[in-house]
Amino acid sequence: MPLITSNIFEARSAYASLELLAQASQQNVVTLQAAVDNLTATHAQLAESARLEGRFTAAQISSNGQLTAQQATAVSPDVSLDNFIAALGLSIALAEATMPDRAINSVAATVQSYLTFTTGADGVTKVPGLRLYQPELGEPTALATTSFQLAKTISADAPAPRNLYTVLQAKQATFADPFWTKFSTGTPPTQPGISVVTEVGKVFSMIGNWSFPYLLQEASTIAGLEMTLTGLLTGVTPQTSVTAYTASVQTLANLIQAIGGRSVHVAGDLFALAAALDATTNLAAALIP
Secondary structure (H helix, E strand, C coil): CCCCCCCHHHHHHHHHHHHHHHHHHHHHHHHHHHHHHHHHHHHHHHHHHHHHHHHHHHHHHHHHHHHHHHHHHHCCCCEEHHHHHHHHHHHHHHHHHCCCCCCCCEEEEEEEEEEEEEECCCCCCEEEEEECCCHHHCCHHHCEEEEEEEECCCCCCCCCCCCHHHHHHHHHHHHCCHHHHHCCECCCCECHHHHHHHHHHHHHHCHHHCCHHHHHHHHHHHHHHHHHHHCCCCCCCCHHHHHHHHHHHHHHHHHHHHHHCCCCCCHHHHHHHHHHHHHHHHHHHCCCC
16 A cells, blocks of 8 residues: 555555554553563562572571581480490399399390490599480491490309399298298288298299389388288297398398489399398298297
């Protein structure tokens, strides 16, 4: 179509086309502006999100660094090395106590763990301890190996202590003697000697679940029954034997009280308890005509 025309119809058609083109351009401008506004808003959101993530990452790095530093200075042993060895020795002694015809003379052990140190009760001494492996403490390749051996030794001039199982058997046999049935107390009357036999039977029935606290509790019950029995022996002769038996029962009760007052127990406590129970049995047997 020519740019200059004297034909009114051509001019009208050209104007209409121009008006449509202008409207299309305006629509394109509106669409483009909306796209620009949308991109601007999205960019602002992305920038804010990036800023917040950056601040969070920086804060998290600082927090993790503080936690790592605190953990490095606050790692404490799960158990001190001496308490671990003591507990192991007691476990071995308990196992041996259930076998009247066997003895465990020595045991070797190897433990893999972290070695740590904590300050002792004096505030100065560093006490070695064992920290069992946990992922946050590092790679398992850093575990240390600790080996030791426990050996039971007896002085040449001292008799070997009797096994607890044998000691309890002897006590049960001693108090099963008809001699003790004539001694009763309470209402209705009970016979402490027969109660000792029953209590020992209860201990034997629990042999698969023996623990030192359990044995200490049962020994206390038996000592209480024997203490009651000593008060009923007023007519028994000779009185020197009654006095010796009473003293041994008191010694047993004192030992139980002393051992029970401690939080950590060792194999020697079990051996001492067995020896004290054995002593009362031997002196009680001496009273039987």
